[in-house]
Amino acid sequence: MLGVLLLVLATVILTVVGRLPKEWGIPTGIAQIVAAVTAVIGLGNGLVQFLSWWRKRGMPAPAPTSADIGTAKDILAGLVAQQWRDETVLRSLGDPEPMPLAWRSTERRELADHPEIIAKGAVAFPGLDVHMADMARNFRALRCRRLIILGGAGTGKTTLAVQLVLELLRTRQPEEPVPVLLSAVRWNDRVHPRLQDWLAASLAADYPALRAEGLGTDIPETLVARGEVLPVIDGLDELPEAARADMLTALNRSMYETDQLILTCRTEQFAESVEEIGDALTAAAVIEPQPMSPAAAAGYLEACLPPVPHSVWPQVLEELRKGTVPALSEVTSTSLGLWLVRATYIAPRVNPTPLLELGRGSPAELHDHLCDQLIPALVSTRTPADGPPQPFRPQHAWAPEQVDRWLTYLSRQLARNEEDMCDVAWWHLARHTSSRTVRIGAAIAIGAVVWLAFGLLTGEPFLGAMIGLFSALVTEILIGSWFTESPGHADFHRRGRLAELLPALQDGLIVGALGAIIGWLMPYASGTPKFALRSSVQIGLLSFVGFVALLGLIRWVESPSADLTARSPRSTWQADRNLTAVRILGGLVVGLATVGVLLYSRLPPTMATVVGLVLGLLFGLILGRHHAWLAYKLTIPRLATKGRLPLRAMDFLDDAHRLGLLRTEGPYYQFRHIELQQHLARRQHAAHGEESRRPSPLA
Numbered sequence: 001m002l003g004v005l006l007l008v009l010a011t012v013i014l015t016v017v018g019r020l021p022k023e024w025g026i027p028t029g030i031a032q033i034v035a036a037v038t039a040v041i042g043l044g045n046g047l048v049q050f051l052s053w054w055r056k057r058g059m060p061a062p063a064p065t066s067a068d069i070g071t072a073k074d075i076l077a078g079l080v081a082q083q084w085r086d087e088t089v090l091r092s093l094g095d096p097e098p099m100p101l102a103w104r105s106t107e108r109r110e111l112a113d114h115p116e117i118i119a120k121g122a123v124a125f126p127g128l129d130v131h132m133a134d135m136a137r138n139f140r141a142l143r144c145r146r147l148i149i150l151g152g153a154g155t156g157k158t159t160l161a162v163q164l165v166l167e168l169l170r171t172r173q174p175e176e177p178v179p180v181l182l183s184a185v186r187w188n189d190r191v192h193p194r195l196q197d198w199l200a201a202s203l204a205a206d207y208p209a210l211r212a213e214g215l216g217t218d219i220p221e222t223l224v225a226r227g228e229v230l231p232v233i234d235g236l237d238e239l240p241e242a243a244r245a246d247m248l249t250a251l252n253r254s255m256y257e258t259d260q261l262i263l264t265c266r267t268e269q270f271a272e273s274v275e276e277i278g279d280a281l282t283a284a285a286v287i288e289p290q291p292m293s294p295a296a297a298a299g300y301l302e303a304c305l306p307p308v309p310h311s312v313w314p315q316v317l318e319e320l321r322k323g324t325v326p327a328l329s330e331v332t333s334t335s336l337g338l339w340l341v342r343a344t345y346i347a348p349r350v351n352p353t354p355l356l357e358l359g360r361g362s363p364a365e366l367h368d369h370l371c372d373q374l375i376p377a378l379v380s381t382r383t384p385a386d387g388p389p390q391p392f393r394p395q396h397a398w399a400p401e402q403v404d405r406w407l408t409y410l411s412r413q414l415a416r417n418e419e420d421m422c423d424v425a426w427w428h429l430a431r432h433t434s435s436r437t438v439r440i441g442a443a444i445a446i447g448a449v450v451w452l453a454f455g456l457l458t459g460e461p462f463l464g465a466m467i468g469l470f471s472a473l474v475t476e477i478l479i480g481s482w483f484t485e486s487p488g489h490a491d492f493h494r495r496g497r498l499a500e501l502l503p504a505l506q507d508g509l510i511v512g513a514l515g516a517i518i519g520w521l522m523p524y525a526s527g528t529p530k531f532a533l534r535s536s537v538q539i540g541l542l543s544f545v546g547f548v549a550l551l552g553l554i555r556w557v558e559s560p561s562a563d564l565t566a567r568s569p570r571s572t573w574q575a576d577r578n579l580t581a582v583r584i585l586g587g588l589v590v591g592l593a594t595v596g597v598l599l600y601s602r603l604p605p606t607m608a609t610v611v612g613l614v615l616g617l618l619f620g621l622i623l624g625r626h627h628a629w630l631a632y633k634l635t636i637p638r639l640a641t642k643g644r645l646p647l648r649a650m651d652f653l654d655d656a657h658r659l660g661l662l663r664t665e666g667p668y669y670q671f672r673h674i675e676l677q678q679h680l681a682r683r684q685h686a687a688h689g690e691e692s693r694r695p696s697p698l699a
Contacts, residue, residue, distance in 0.1 A: 006048035008329040024131055047514065048507040064216035070092050070174065072210055073221045075229055077178045079207050081169045083568075084181065086161050087663060101156050101335060102290040103135070104148075111150070111267075111274055112286040119143050119285065134162075136167040145230070145260040146284035150267040153675055154336025155289045157264040158234050164262065177230040177260060183665045184236045185422045186262075189246050192299075194254040200224040200233050227258050234665075236265035236273075238674060239420050242332055244273040294320050297332035304342050307348065310550045316352050316359075325359030329368045340370040343660070344377040371679040376400040377409070378659045393653035396648070404680075406652060409644045409659065411671070411680040422677075424662070424669040426573055426650055427487050430635040435483040438634045439476050446618075447472025453610050471618065478622050483635070488626030488669070508548035517541030545593040546619075553649035569657075572667040573650055576629035580621075587620020588613070 062599045064072070073411075090237050106112060119142050141149055149157045164177045172178070182202055192198035203220035206209055210219045229548035238243055255261065263281070265273075267288060274280055298320045305313060320332065331337035345352045358366040374568040379400045385393040413432050414421050451468025519539030523532045599605060621630070632649075639645045646652050651689035653669050656662045663672045 048510060064219060064222050068216045068219070069222065069226065069228065072215050072223060073174075073178050075209055075215075076180070076203070076207060076223070076229075076310075076326060077169055077172060079209065081166065082180060082182055084165055088162060092183045092226055101160075101292060103160065103287045104290055106150060106286040106288045108267075108271070108286075111148075111271060111280060113280045113283055117143065117283045118146075129637055132163050132167045133171070134226065136171060136497050139164065139168070139262075141284055142283075144257065144283040146281065147262045148270070148281060148284050148286045149262065149264040150270055150286060150288045152267060154334040154673065156335035157266075157356065159335055161232050161234055161262060161264050168230070175227050179230040179232050179262070180483075181232040181234055181665075183238075183422065183668070183670065184233050185238050185420050186665075186668075187233070187247060189243075189250045191558070193250060195231065195259075196224045196254060199229060202666070203229065206600055208567065220455055226608060227256070227260070230260045230262065232262040234264045235674075236263060238270035241269075241272065241276075244269060245276040248273050248279075249277050252279060255282065290336075292331045294323055294329045294332070295307065297329070297338060300338060301332070301341060301346065304346050306346075309346075310349065310351055312356070316355050317569065319356065319359070325356060327361050328355055328359030329362040330363040331366050331370070336675060337367070337370075340341065340367075340374060343381075344370050344373040346615045347381045350377075367675075368679065373678065375404045378661060379403055382659050394656055394658045396651055398652065398655065402646070403652075403656065403659075403661075406645050407641065407656065407671075408680045408683070411677045414677065415681040419590065422670050422674065423665070424653065424671075425667065426569055426632060426653065426669075427485070427576075429639065429645070430483040430631040431626075432644075433481070433635060433638055435631075435635070438483075438638060439479055442479060442634055443472040443476035450614055451613060471614075474596045474618075475622070479627070479630075482627035482631040485626055485628050485631070487572040487628040488579045505548065505552070508544045508552055509546040512544030516540030542590075546590045567667045568664055569667055569669050570650070570654055573629065573632075579626055580629050583620040584617065585620070587616040587618070590619060591616020 007599040038502055049153060104321055112118065137144060149160055151157045161181060165181050168176075168179045176415065180199075180203065182199075186202065187195075187198045189198075194202060200221045200223075203223065207220075211506075216222075239247065251261070251263075261281075263284070280286075298317045301320075304316055304639055316325075316328075320328055328341075332341060339592065341355065344350075345355065354369065355366075377399060384395055384397050412423055414424070449468075450471040451464045452460075453464070455464030455468075516536045516539065519536040520532045523529050523535050574681075591613040593612075594615060595608050599608045636647060636649050639649070640647045653662065657664060657669060661672060662669045662677070664670070
């Protein structure tokens with residue numbers, strides 16, 4: 001595709017310049033040089049890729065050794081542990097102590113496979129208050145080590161999955177697989193029909209360190225194929241009904257006898273899917289939480305209180321233990337309800353009297369009240385850090401009503417997305433509004449800059465207008481795909497990686513040699529053989545510099561190293577921004593080289609400078625497969641002017657994560673609790689409904 005694009009551009013350059021009047025002062029020879037270099041880079045890129053394929057065709061990649069597999073597992077285990085340890089601290093899962101939820105094997109026989117297939121003897125998980133170490137031991141005792149965690153809304157399914165992942169990592173033996181937690185909404189079974197294919201693709205995307213050359217080839221695929229990864233799939237219930245059934249079917253079809261699995265889902269949705277496919281998940285134990293007793297909930301809340309609590313708290317706890325506040329008892333029977341009470345009334349140290357008043361009413365009203373108070377409470381209690389940034393405090397000050405409005409907008413956008421109703425991706429923000437206006441505005445801006453530059457420096461306004469119009473048209477056409485592209489990866493670690501630049505230099509020499517040959521032949525074709533040597537040097541040098549600066553350097557920084565951290569939303573944003581900087585730098589290098597060649601060809605200095613730098617910058621911005629950061633930068637100002645998101649949208653999302661309103665899942669943000677997301681979206685729809693029922697002021 002790149003080669004075709006460059007060949008078309010070369011043809012356009014020759015055609016346009018060949019039709020310009022001679023008095024405009026643009027020698028045809030200069031146009032031929034620029035067009036030839038453009039064409040050589042395109043052809044050379046295709047030649048280099050063909051030679052690389054040919055070399056690998058006869059030399060199959062060596063299979064990873066046992067040492068490579070062990071190293072890769074250790075790297076993956078460390079990345080997963082760091083990733084979810086930070087999330088555990090951020091979510092206060094162990095402060096002051098884990099919530100006292102007891103889990104037991106389900107009593108609904110239709111949801112589980114035959115007991116003798118699940119475990120030897122009696123199925124574990126008796127329903128007592130067990131330590132996480134006991135939970136991990138019970139899991140390892142299962143015949144196939146497959147576990148389904150069920151429960152209602154806010155019962156702590158994800159919390160248990162995260163804690164179990166960390167415990168399995170803490171006690172993992174070298175021969176055991178590495179648990180990796182993934183969101184179910186990321187699996188598209190039409191793209192990856194088998195669990196193994198999706199798991200390998202997710203590992204390669206979320207943990208780029210596994211693709212480092214030092215570990216060998218196809219490490220993610222090898223780990224999955226050998227059963228060295230334990231997938232922990234969270235949130236099956238967040239998929240549409242048909243997709244849930246399809247996923248369960250795909251799991252049963254794609255898992256081998258030794259494949260392990262942990263899956264979380266709401267009970268009713270799982271039951272519906274099992275009934276639809278007519279089969280349970282093979283050899284999987286199924287557990288559900290026991291409702292938390294009012295006494296246990298009161299004990300947990302009491303442990304969270306400060307040394308000198310508000311004077312009303314003893315009454316709240318006493319009535320909770322007695323059961324005289326039924327709504328509060330029901331809300332606090334789940335881990336979500338406990339966390340809401342703690343976040344909205346204990347952390348901000350406010351008067352808990354509303355818990356008594358609403359606690360005697362409807363549980364739904366109390367739940368909505370707690371969700372309404374959550375954002376103001378978190379913003380007021382987690383103020384920005386003074387001095388150096390702290391990992392679990394926001395870095396910027398936001399007004400509660402702004403946070404509420406922006407998160408409501410995101411929840412509404414997710415509710416409209418039928419394919420993925422949970423993932424907030426920063427590069428998807430460009431899809432939340434029409435890109436037509438942004439594309440036209442960017443094209444006009446670039447065309448105007450080119451027009452002014454050529455017009456002022458060459459004294460030919462009409463020529464500048466034509467070239468500016470051409471630049472605007474090319475820009476408008478090429479940037480259309482930016483708004484649907486995914487972010488790229490950039491690794492600027494240099495230690496031990498400088499040798500990886502040698503292949504790029506070798507490929508550049510091949511392209512440069514191709515350019516020199518074409519440059520030598522061009523004067524003979526035009527009847528001026530005396531210029532063959534100069535043409536060969538010019539085109540060969542520019543082709544070498546252009547290929548290395550624009551393509552070789554980008555491919556080098558896109559190659560991951562083994563010391564990379566797991567992907568996060570912020571790291572992907574920074575990586576795509578860095579790729580943009582590399583492309584611009586490469587474009588400037590090519591532009592400066594072009595200026596030198598044009599000056600050597602006796603073109604006026606002003607025209608040589610403008611032609612070289614403008615072409616270099618345009619190539620640097622337009623070439624490449626990843627422009628998500630540029631699309632983000634073009635889109636956010638428009639969303640900000642409408643009040644939907646702030647100009648510092650990425651800082652806001654990062655701080656919403658630090659506040660505990662969002663969580664991270666690989667490169668995605670997600671609402672920490674789907675119930676909060678649904679509450680915000682539901683409230684927004686209700687507000688729109690009220691506005692639609694109001695009489696018009698013009699009526």
